[in-house]
Every structure is written in C-alpha cells, then in structure tokens.
Amino acid sequence: MEQKTEDAFAMVMQDIVTTVQYRLPSIHVVFSNLEYGFIKVEQEDTNHSYYGVDFKEVDYAKIVEAQGAIGFTIIKISELDEVFRNAVELEKAGRTVVIDMKINHDRPIPVEELKLDPKIYTAEEIKAFKERYEAQELKPFGYF
Incomplete structure (x- = not known):
C-alpha cells in the first residue's frame, strides 16, 4: 500500500538522501533568494545591524542531483507550469524531485x-x- 503525505515540512539535505535511498517519491520546493528576508526585515525595522541574513549563491538542483534526486531550477515565473508538470510525472514514476525557485530580493x-x-x-x-x-x-x- 502506497502512503503519500501532503504535509509541508522544511527540507534538509538528509531528507533528500532518505527519500532517494528508500525510493519515497516526493516533490520538494526551495525558495532561494540569498537571504533570510523575514529576519532581515525584522533587523531593519528594529534598527539592528544585519547579522547572518545574507548567503552565497547555491545551486540546490545540482546538490540534490549529486544525492540521486532530480533537480530543477526556476528563474522565471513562465517556467513554473512546465517544471511542475515534469516534477509531477517524475514523482509518479517514483522519483524524488527538488525545485529550486530563485526568487527576488525585494522586501516582503x-x-x-x-x-x-x-x-x-x-x-x-x-x-x-x-x-x-x-x-x-x-x-x-x-x-x-
């Protein structure tokens, strides 16, 4: 009997390794904008210096491919439909998929x-x- 969860959770690298190892089909979405935007806004609003909120560019699609998953990177909204269509088909085929969505740096x-x-x-x-x-x-x- 196949069990499928619809719950959202925070993805960490060991989740990908586990889903690949045990052949647990799943789709994970990473929203990456090179910063912890909500924390940066909080620091800005309270006149604190920025600390630990800016990150270096990371290609999560390549990282998860090295772990045996399928990785996609989206940089334009126009790519959403096709990538998600592919991701759903791959999940149905039993694969782990990670979609790295590069979002802008605008203040929320x-x-x-x-x-x-x-x-x-x-x-x-x-x-x-x-x-x-x-x-x-x-x-x-x-x-x-």
Missing part, C-alpha cells in the same frame, strides 16, 4: 499593503498592483 509586501479591496482602491490601482506583482489570481481578504 506587508499584508496591509495588498491593494486588492475595491472598497478602498480604484479598479486601475488594483489592476496595476496585480500586474506589478503577477498576482492576477489574488483576491481581497473580504472575499474569503
């Missing part, structure tokens, strides 16, 4: 700055926000 958008609510913003402002952040599918919190 505070929730209160999501310009989606038509009661507060004009249709033009909402359209401009969705285009800028490629957020066409986002809905205002009131929708939910």
